Amino acid sequence: MCEDDHGIARRALFVTGAAAALTLGSVSFPSEAADAAAGHETRTVRGTLPTGSPDFVYLPVEVPDGVREIKVAYTYEKPSVPAGTAGNALDIGIFDQRGTELGGKGFRGWSGGARTEFFIRADDATPGYIPGPVREGTWYIALGPYTVAPQGLPYEITITLTYGEPGAAVKPKYPPTRAKGRGRAWYRGDCHLHSWYSDGRRTPAEIAALAREAGLDFINTSEHNTHAAHAHWADEAGDDLLVLLGEEVTTRNGHVVALGTDPGTFIDWRYRARDNRFGKYAREIRRSGGLVVPAHPHATCIGCNWKFGFGEADVVEVWNGPYGPDDEVSLADWDGMLVASVREGRGWIPAMGNSDAHRHPDPVGTPQTVVLADDLTRESIQEGLKAGRSYIAESKSVSLDFTAYGPKGEHAGIGGRLKVDRDDPVTVRLEVTGAPRCTARFVTDQGVLHTSPVLPVSGSGTVEWRTTAQYAAYVRAELRHEAAVAPLPGALAAFTNPIFLGR
Structure with a gap:
């Protein structure tokens, strides 16, 4: 074993094309011949990162020929800090000999702060990492000092190379892009989920079982900053469950779900809004067949609040997990975007909801997005989501039918436009099942213009309201539980995307 101390004097600042990063002095290993008898060799590196460190710190590792496996373990100190001050949090990942270029091909895995060690070899890898040969060249351990305490962040990294013949490379197997659907129908899905391939605690099999129990027809994998799970979902898909592949691109200025990308697609995350790289x-998400979905835009965790704007969004995740105050803010913000789209005569961004479930007892499918699609295929589900033909419900128990009717038999459903003259009478009808003791509200560009009596304990009912296109540029429906604190509205049980009125 060899030890090294990477003090601040040995670091060098470099620029990766978008943001400053830190590179440390390289770690060397002897040639294969020198260590053939030993079978493996270990190096330990210690150092301290100061407050104000760049977002990413790279430790180069010179990997010789003949290496079968690379293993990395790390620890760091977590000193006490005053109340209100961020303590130490250090993420980790790795890039291979192809380098750390933004959007390049060198990415081999990321576990954030979920693991203290990982390994990579040709036939296997720690969840979150990509199996494959450990080729000769300079590899880079990537550290992400998420937050640094005032005392600094002392760390220790141990790298172990094991020599020998590589195992047989793994050929990835991906889930199909089609399941047995019901033709044009309403399909239920949860597109923001985490397994043990990032910071979740559930296996893909456990998530698939919970998805079926929640009445879901489709799900989307969305591990933080890695596509390593893509090759582990084929056995969990089936005629009754479509598994889409994606990633939760977790930047320091917000998270975005890449929804339904091509298998094996990796989307880089190493940039901030100020770097002007998100576009x-x-x-790249769209080129790989995916949708761009800003996640939990008003979440309060560090780095979670969305700061890239919505000009590139295909859909926005308005409701994330059990309904809370940040979802209420997201809903109001999204409604403001609807008004702006009407005012400016431009396209609008549909809403969706997902569970963001990580571990027990996080419920899968709370909430879930119910989308009208031509079939249960990747392309049809994405088309329905992007068109806004969807509503968000807290569970499989809640079902909605929301339609607007004109004076001559015209009609339009969720995400559509009722083409009537400004003064033509319009009837808006909401049919509800599965929402006992809830209140229905019709929301327009002017605000809440109609509130129903409380639905009966059966949870079923029909609510109608009459308006005109001059009075309401759009109408969307909400189902609210009874308010815990008046006059604040109760938590959502469901809400729809809008129906636009007028020509």
């Missing part, structure tokens, strides 16, 4: 990677 490039949003387009």
Whole structure:
């Protein structure tokens, strides 16, 4: 074993094309011949990162020929800090000999702060990491000092190389892009989920079982900053469950779900809003067949609040997990975007809801997005979501039918436009099941213009309201539980995307 101390004097600042990063002095290993008898060799590196460190710190590791496996373990100190001050949190991942270029091909895995060690070899890898040969060249351990305490962040990294013949490479198997659907119908899905391939605690099999129990027809994998799970979902898909593949691109200025990308797609996350890079990677998501979905835009965790704007968004996650105050803010913000789209005569961004479930007892499918699609295929589900033909419900128990009717038999459903003259009478009808003791509200560009009596304990009912396109540019429906504190509205049980009125 060899030890090294990477003090601040040995670091060098470099620029990766978008943001400053830190590179440390490289770690060397002897040639294969020198260590053939030992079978493995270990190096330990210690150092301290100061407050104000760049977002990413790279430790180069010179990997010789003949390495079968690379293993990395790390620890760091967590000193006490005053109340209101961020303590130490250090993420970790790795890039191979192809380098750390933004959007490049060198990415081999990321576990954030979920693991203290990982390994990679040709036939296997720690969840969150990509199996494959450990080739000769300079590899880079990537550290992400998420937050640094005033005392600094002392760390220790141990790298172990095991020599020998590589195992047989793994050929990835991906889930199909089609399941046995019901033709044009309403399909239920949860597109923001985490397994043990990032910071979740459930296996894909456990998540698939919970998805079926929640009445879901489709799900989307969305591990933090890695596509490592893509090759582990084929056995969990089936005629009754469509598994889409994606990633939760977790930047320091907000998270975005890449929804339904091509298998094996990796989307880089190493940039902030000030770097003006998000547009490039949003387009990369779309080029790979995915949708761009800003996640929990008003979440309060560090780095979670969305700061990239919504110009690149295909859909926005308005409701994330059990309904809370940040969801209420997201809903109001989204409604303001609807008004702006009407005012400016431009396209609008549909809403969706997802569970963001990580571990027990996080419920899968709370909430869930119910989308009208031509079939249970990747393309049809994405088309329905992007068109806004969807509503969000707290569970499989809640079902809605929301339609607007004109004076001559015209009609339009969720996400559509009722083409009537400004003064033509319009009837809006909401049919509800599965929402006992809830109140229905019709929301327009002017605000809440109609509130129903409380639905009966059966949870079923029909609510109608009459208006005109001049009075309401759009109408959307909400189902609210009884308010815990008056006059604040109760938590959502469901809400719809809008129906636009007028020509």
